[in-house]
Amino acid sequence: MKVAIIGAGSTVFMRNIVRDLLQQPALTSTHIALQDIDSKRLQESQLVARQIISALKVPATVSASMDRREVLQGANVVITMFQVGGYKPSTVVDFDIPKKYGLRQTIADTLGIGGIMRGLRTVPVLVDVAREMRELCPNALLMNYVNPMAILSLAVQRMVPEIQYVGLCHSVQGTAEELAHDLGVEPANLVYTCAGINHMAFYNQFTQRLPDGSTEDLYPRLKALAAEGKVPDGNRVRYEILRKFGYFVTESSEHFAEYSPWFIKRDRPDLIEKFNIPLDEYPRRCEKQMADWAAELQRIETQHDIEIKQSREYAASIINSLATGEPSVIYGNVLNNGLIDNLPQDCAVEVACLVDRNGVQPVKFGNVQPQLAALMRSNVNVQQLTVEALMTENPEYIYHAAYLDPHTSAELDLDQIHDLVDDLRRAHGDWLPKFARL
Secondary structure, rough: OOOEEEEOOOOHHOOOOHHHHHOOOOHOOOOEEEEEOOOHHHHHHHHHHHHHHHHOOOOOOEEEOOOHHHHHOOOOEEEEEEOHHHHHHHHHHHHHHHHHHHOOOOOOOHHHHHHHHHHHHHHHHHHHHHHHHHOOOOOEEEEEEEOOOOHHHHHHHHHOOOEEEEEOOOHHHHHHHHHHHHHOOOOHEEEEEEEEEEOOOEEEEEEEEEEOOEEEEOOOHHHHHHHHHHOHHHHHHHHHHHHOOOEEEEHHHHHHHHHHHHOOOOOOHHHHHHHHOOOOOOOOHHHHHHHHHHHHHHHHHHHOOOOOOOOOOOOHHHHHHHHHOOOOOEEEEEEOOOOOOOOOOOOEEEEEEEOOOOOOEEEEOOOOOOHHHHHHHHHHHHHHHHHHHHHHOOHHHHHHHHHOOHHHHHOHHHHHHHHHHHHHHHHHHHHHHHHHOO
């Protein structure tokens, strides 16, 4: 099994995936092929991968190259985890320029004006990877971890439909664990169904299996927490959505606050306080992660010691299922194509998928609740228009996507949004595809 990791300079995430992968008994002799455009970070990642192999005492091998085609050649699985434009300059630009218009964000990697610009920067690179796979490893599965997930998943599946693809996120399984903690139940006993779009899927059923084999619906207990105000301080937005819409959403409160028009308003500081919304959270998070990684790398280099544990990511179980045929169920982002009946068929949805030697097989869900479908469509509009801009190379669709974004349109008028898009197009410059530059 050859697993190619594109953007392996995302060392912390690469470490988690490789560590999970090599703890699967059937995958201990996997060849890990790493690629990045930053030679220093690529070397660091190769060092970390070798330390994992040594700590686990497995016969796996690792190679590293800045040549993407070399790494893709003959791969069975391709995992993408890059960030086009990086934290600096691109993420900083996506936060700083909107601030001049009074538009504040929390994460800016999925939707909103930041998500649109990140999608414009990232789709061409991911599509290039998919096209190279079509030539160099046509039977490989592309597992994408890059955001904005829904925009990228839609673009790749429309532009390179021949490639096997699934977009992966940890929000479904991660949120389930959080809710188990809130309720004081064992995560292993949870039984749930979930469907929607990435970062805006909702648990249709959320239960726990009891010792006698019966199940308990946990929604009454969750709603009681919301009604009584006994919710974690960092999760007030999502519990408010539960109160108003009746179901719990899978992505964090700091994310969801900027996917909707209700929580971040420049003239309503009371809302920021009431819902404990961490404005500019992603830049702070990036700075902390860089500092934490520098300290961890120093420890690895000097003590030759690396922690071995498992993450909640799906990658290793998917690859194990492909290799052994042992079935697993994951939540993946794929083209709708009849999976959720009351969402547009040409959008990317997040649904349960069966994985075995036949690959990733999405499971039809049917209808989501009408109020949830309406909420999702407000985000789908932005995703589809961003992809339309990329497919037609018509910059007018960039403005249309921004005009219709729920948070942006709640704060700015049409002329302000147009000027903001212009400023961002100028600032990002060559990081954008040629048609999108100004």
